[in-house]
Amino acid sequence: MSTDLAAAETESFVGTTIQAGSIIKNSPTLTIYFTVPFAKLPIVVVSPFWPNGGVGYVETITAVGTDQFTVSSGNLAANYSVNWIACAA
Helix, strand or coil, X not given: CECCECEEEEXXXXXXXXXXXXXXXXXXXXXXXXXXXXXCCCEEEEEEECCCCCCCCCCEEEXXXXXXXXXXXXXXXXXXXXXXXXXXX
């Protein structure tokens, strides 16, 4: 299981924190750490990106915490990415 810090951006709006990023996924399960932990459990949305065409499996979010989340699927490659956004009010 990878524990790489995601390339991410953090924005704060009145009462809401949003973080987003993109990270290479080259293992079946990947834990993505937020650059700044959320005060409350965030809502997380993921989207796959593979420049070679369609992906074979849906990315499943298997765990969410205030400082990280985990995705799992059969998709993995040196050029396969998971794009994500997380927000909490």
